[in-house]
Amino acid sequence: xMERCVVLIFSENAEWAEGLVATGxxxxxxxxxxxxxxxxxxxxxxFDGKEVAKGVDIVYRWNSGDFQGRLFPEYLAAGISSICAxxxxxxxxxxxxxxxxxxxxxxxxDLDSACVTEWxxxxxxxxxxxxxxxxxxxxxxxxxxxxxxxKIKICACSLENLTRSEEYxxxxxxxxxxxxxxxxxxxxxEVVEVRPVQKSVDLTGAKKIVSVGRGCKKQEDVAIIxxxxxxxxxxxxxxxxxxEELRWxxxxxxxxxxxxxxxxxxxxAAGISGxxxxxxxIKDARIVVVINNDKKAPFxxxxxxGLIGDFYxxxxxxxxxxx
Amino acid sequence: MWRFIKxxxxxxxxxxxxxxxxxDGVVVLRMNIIVCVKHVVDTTEIRLDKKTGELILRGxxxxxxxxxxxxxxxxxxxxxxxxxxxxxxxxxxxxxxKTLKEALAMGADKAYLVSAPAFAYVDPQFIAGVxxxxxxxxxxxxxxxxxxVSEDGYNSQVGPGIAQRLGLSHVxxxxxINYEAVPGTLIIERALKDEIELIRAKTPLLLGLNSRxxxxxxxTTIQVMKVPSNRITEWKMxxxxxxxxxxxxxxxxxxxxxxxxxxxxxxxxxxxSEIVDKLIGCLKEEGVV
Numbered sequence: 095x096m097e098r099c100v101v102l103i104f105s106e107n108a109e110w111a112e113g114l115v116a117t118g119x120x121x122x123x124x125x126x127x128x129x130x131x132x133x134x135x136x137x138x139x140x141f142d143g144k145e146v147a148k149g150v151d152i153v154y155r156w157n158s159g160d161f162q163g164r165l166f167p168e169y170l171a172a173g174i175s176s177i178c179a180x181x182x183x184x185x186x187x188x189x190x191x192x193x194x195x196x197x198x199x200x201x202x203x204d205l206d207s208a209c210v211t212e213w214x215x216x217x218x219x220x221x222x223x224x225x226x227x228x229x230x231x232x233x234x235x236x237x238x239x240x241x242x243x244x245k246i247k248i249c250a251c252s253l254e255n256l257t258r259s260e261e262y263x264x265x266x267x268x269x270x271x272x273x274x275x276x277x278x279x280x281x282x283x284e285v286v287e288v289r290p291v292q293k294s295v296d297l298t299g300a301k302k303i304v305s306v307g308r309g310c311k312k313q314e315d316v317a318i319i320x321x322x323x324x325x326x327x328x329x330x331x332x333x334x335x336x337x338e339e340l341r342w343x344x345x346x347x348x349x350x351x352x353x354x355x356x357x358x359x360x361x362x363a364a365g366i367s368g369x370x371x372x373x374x375x376i377k378d379a380r381i382v383v384v385i386n387n388d389k390k391a392p393f394x395x396x397x398x399x400g401l402i403g404d405f406y407x408x409x410x411x412x413x414x415x416x417x
Numbered sequence: 418m419w420r421f422i423k424x425x426x427x428x429x430x431x432x433x434x435x436x437x438x439x440x441d442g443v444v445v446l447r448m449n450i451i452v453c454v455k456h457v458v459d460t461t462e463i464r465l466d467k468k469t470g471e472l473i474l475r476g477x478x479x480x481x482x483x484x485x486x487x488x489x490x491x492x493x494x495x496x497x498x499x500x501x502x503x504x505x506x507x508x509x510x511x512x513x514x515k516t517l518k519e520a521l522a523m524g525a526d527k528a529y530l531v532s533a534p535a536f537a538y539v540d541p542q543f544i545a546g547v548x549x550x551x552x553x554x555x556x557x558x559x560x561x562x563x564x565x566v567s568e569d570g571y572n573s574q575v576g577p578g579i580a581q582r583l584g585l586s587h588v589x590x591x592x593x594i595n596y597e598a599v600p601g602t603l604i605i606e607r608a609l610k611d612e613i614e615l616i617r618a619k620t621p622l623l624l625g626l627n628s629r630x631x632x633x634x635x636x637t638t639i640q641v642m643k644v645p646s647n648r649i650t651e652w653k654m655x656x657x658x659x660x661x662x663x664x665x666x667x668x669x670x671x672x673x674x675x676x677x678x679x680x681x682x683x684x685x686x687x688x689x690s691e692i693v694d695k696l697i698g699c700l701k702e703e704g705v706v
Contacts, residue, residue, distance in 0.1 A: 199574040203581035208667035232460045236673040244667045287615040360705040398681040411693040
């Protein structure tokens, strides 16, 4: 007897599928049903999930062989929505990648479903018999507990949380599925060109970072921070206004919720007030040092060591003392 | 089409009366634009009560979602270059009139404020449904613009959710919008993690804008104050045929947790040279220098 598929996963790549399977497995076990994984065949840019189907009960193979080129969210969402409509899972799990968020939003609209993106945790609450997803609100000030209450519940995992993995034995059944082709849209978009972005630096691997914020009054003064970087052998980062409004430094140096998330051993913030969006990017920094002349700056609550004082006095002192 | 243009130029018909303009040597079609804006709590002002640890949301200043400012600015640019009208739509409380006035002062033409019950705001799909109904009622649009994300929820669902409901294609994470040689077609650059993608798409279309797209030119306080309240049309959900029942909203927030800070919060005091010396001592102990 085939149990009902209660949790269905779609992943853009093998790496994220592992993390989604770990969460999906625990929810499926809790709900007493099977865990399914949709894989797309016939398209090189999307993985064929055989390698990561460990822990999955059923692999649903969507033969998308006739689709050429890049996957548009309109097309992907229509297919996944159609498959969900026929399988009727309780939960659809995906990753909160840029594409993932576009897709789940469309699937949720199509199915009139509850949808939570960027979740940090999702679980069945046995006491209240409901599915609960936890996510950051206001950029990280609090973690909200959201109850999902529609027939099919859609949850897209925050990328930084896709690290869970467990050891499973491969034991899946393979079934072919076809979305209702009448529902697959004729998307009036075309990819003209794809250019790789030339990044001058990748802060995600930096062990030491010194970031500059609006406390720096002139673009030329960023050189003072660069000197500190040289002495500390650190990389240079910045807050959102310095990259987006002042445009003194390129995007890849912007640290924060809409920028890079960093995990250095040492993070020095000079002239940055410490808004929640910036703090979200340095959660995993080991030691945080804050230099700011405003004693009420919120950053001091998120610092290991705080120095209240003028950036223009302290930083040169620091450089001299370190030499 | 091309015969029409040649006739146009030969008889020097006034361009302002036509649906086409010439911008940078390219013929562009007039675009009527609808911009979705959100009224949010100023996240930089949110505090936790020191005694109870609870979120203090009452009395916190409110404002336009930063990312929607970029959307309004982009609409203003497109209007200058192609003609057309900008209509704003916002689902929000009465205070949201402030946000709409600011956007009108930036250069938008009309504004619609839809009131919704408090329980509706947490659910982005529900909001997308209300906005879609409002957009359908306004009608006659070529582009719908949204900020990619809102600074309170960071859900990123509303833009694509509206596109799906209205049967539109969408392009998210847009960092530039340009005109194709064929009128009614746009070339959009979008920023992905390690790539820039160039997309050609036809209107009508929904665009989700990344904050890198422009630097919004903020109106002065006086310009905002000069916008009369009657420029905002107020709609109720019933005007849009949308039901406002609490148990029909697919998600609700049952509570929240406050993350515990593990930072040491050591404040170093003294003269610059004193605190620098203290800091270096601490960093040596921590093993980072």
